[in-house]
Amino acid sequence: MSIAFLFPGQGSQRPGMLHELPAHPNVALTLDEASQLLGRNVLELDEEKILESTVSTQVAIYVAGVAMARALAAEGALPSAVAGLSVGAYAAATACGALAFRDGLRLVHLRASLMEQQFTTGYGLAAIVGLDEEQVSALVAKATTEEFPVYVGNLNAPRQIVVAGALPGVDRVVELALATGCKKAERLAVKVPSHCPLLQNVADVLVDKLKTLEPGTVRAQYMTNRRARPTRVLDRIREDFATNIAHPVRWHDSTQVLVELGTTLFVEMNPGTVLSKLTAEAFPQVTSIAMASTPLDNAARQIRDAMEVLD
Incomplete structure (x- = not known):
């Protein structure tokens, strides 16, 4: 294992984050697909006022992560493993083939809507x-x-x-x-108490929706949020991203395991920069980059070089 793509969660959002994505055909296709599925222009979601909504924030983060991973894939830059923090797990699952984009967008929208409805204040x-x-x-x-x-x-x-x-x-x-x-x-x-038993009912609804998902073919290791363990088993991946909302996320343990398994390059997807800073601090011997602050061509070249070493 050599290259790990990291997908940030809620808190990484910022105004303009979708507009900041690189001008790449796969980014444009992802944004167009999201707009068609949502029935609105997805680029509207990164306005400062609209990002106050949990739904807008989580959907925008999911779309940004998938769009960047697709752009890298089109440039021949592929991960050996993926890991996503909280809602980032959905983008990670999509990037590794465990979750279709259409299904992921639907689940993230449902997840955020239920969270927002249940916890309005306090x-x-x-x-x-x-x-x-x-x-x-x-x-x-x-x-x-x-x-x-x-x-x-x-x-x-x-x-x-x-x-x-x-x-x-x-x-x-x-x-x-x-x-x-x-x-x-x-x-x-x-405004929501994420990753604790107060959200068990939301997890239960999401688990019930798993049986409606399209089949998937897992192409890379997925690091689970709850147990910090790698897996290629489709049902385990889906159970993890559906239930993580009601359980603690063992993020540091996940990245520690990735390093122990031989990860030499961490690449954080848009819109985040915090996860790559955490890995850089915890594992200075491993290279960490954030796509939000790295030109696409440069990052793709660095990933392809790491892939050649892996081969």
């Missing part, structure tokens, strides 16, 4: 930087109540952890974390 996320999983788990256990539950969500790095839940519980964890002298603890601009 819930969210916070990032804790400088404490490890054991320390944050202890703070969560101290802060959570039946009325205001809070949970450990994303484990982005050994000392960069996201908590999710009712805002009073989330704020209590932030307060406790700051009192310990952690590097940083603050709420994130997300």
